[in-house]
Amino acid sequence: DAKTTQPNSMExxxxxxxxLPCNHSTISGTDYxxxxxxxxxxxxxxxxxxxxxxxNNRMASLAIAEDRKSSTLILHRATxxxxxxxxxxxxxxxxxxxxxxxxxxxxxxxNP
Amino acid sequence: xxxxTQSPRHKVTETGTPxxxxxxxxxxxxxMYWYRQDPGxxxxxxxxxxxxxxxxxxxxSDGYSVSRSKTEDFLLTLESATSSxxxxxxxxxxxxxxxxxxxxxxxxxxxxxx
Numbered sequence: 001d002a003k004t005t006q007p008n009s010m011e012x013x014x015x016x017x018x019x020l021p022c023n024h025s026t027i028s029g030t031d032y033x034x035x036x037x038x039x040x041x042x043x044x045x046x047x048x049x050x051x052x053x054x055x056n057n058r059m060a061s062l063a064i065a066e067d068r069k070s071s072t073l074i075l076h077r078a079t080x081x082x083x084x085x086x087x088x089x090x091x092x093x094x095x096x097x098x099x100x101x102x103x104x105x106x107x108x109x110x111n112p
Numbered sequence: 113x114x115x116x117t118q119s120p121r122h123k124v125t126e127t128g129t130p131x132x133x134x135x136x137x138x139x140x141x142x143x144m145y146w147y148r149q150d151p152g153x154x155x156x157x158x159x160x161x162x163x164x165x166x167x168x169x170x171x172x173s174d175g176y177s178v179s180r181s182k183t184e185d186f187l188l189t190l191e192s193a194t195s196s197x198x199x200x201x202x203x204x205x206x207x208x209x210x211x212x213x214x215x216x217x218x219x220x221x222x223x224x225x226x
Contacts (some may be wrong), residue, residue: 034214043202043217044155088153097143097162098206099170100215102154 004088009107010045012078020073020106022088032091034100035062035073037084044087044102046075083110115139118203118218126226131190133221135203137183143206144186145170145215146178148199155202161186193225 005023012018024033035047048055048062050071055062061074075082085106091098115138125131135144138141143162147155147170157170159178167178177189190197201221207213 041220043204044215045217045218046214049214097145097160097168098213099145099157099160100155101171102147102156104152104154 004090004103006086006106008102008104009109011109011111013111014080015077018075018078018082018108018110020075020086020088021070022072024088024090027090028092029068030092030096033062033064033068033071034091035060036087036089036100036102038105039081039084047086058091065106068093070075071111078108078110080110080112083108116203116205116216116218118201118221120221121219122222124224124226125193127194128192129178131223133188133194133201133223135186135188135205135218137186138203139205139216140183141205141207141216142183144180145206146176146186146188147202147204148172148197149202149220150199152164157186157206158201170204195224195225197223200223207223 032049032051034049036044037047038044040074048057048060048061085105085107087102089100117136119134145160146158149155156172158176161167161180172216179187203218204215206215
């Protein structure tokens with residue numbers, strides 16, 4: 001599986017936008033980019049995914065570089081509840097179990 | 113929230129004893145997974161199942177076995193627990209292939225092996 005690189009930690013203020021970067025220079029042409037997050041003492045939860053185009057949903061936006069070697073998860077207006085570890089994961093579009101390989105992620109701290 | 117529960121939620125056991133963790137889902141999803149998470153690390157896949165009686169190994173399967181006798185239950189067994197298996201264990205489920213289906217995770221089981 002192709003590897004992703006994320007900063008270990010980031011800090012932001014409540015009600016401000018947050019941009020979480022992810023580098024994936026060895027991404028293949030068919031790998032999907034996924035983001036999950038893990039709130040304290042909980043299991044991970046799905047945030048968003050994309051292939052080539054930027055994506056938006058109710059939780060966040062995903063901006064994908066034109067060469068697909070990096071991507072950015074954007075939280076438009078952070079709240080205290082967004083404090084979590086965010087994982088950027090690459091997945092091949094194969095049929096079947098679609099196993100996820102988690103790295104260490106970025107621990108996001110939100111200041112009130 | 114996806115209907116996925118894990119039991120027990122906490123367990124303390126001694127080295128050498130057998131331990132079974134249960135994952136139960138009410139979503140009728142085909143795929144089920146067991147992960148472990150150690151301090152400061154992301155999740156690592158132990159075993160997964162792609163149907164009743166169909167299972168396969170993940171990244172860190174040594175020392176673990178699994179069984180799935182019905183769609184809703186996926187059991188993880190430590191035949192003889194060791195201190196290195198002290199961890200938080202998460203179960204996950206996923207719908208059928210075709211379109212992308214995210215994995216839904218359970219609340220986790222904290223296992224301590226003394």
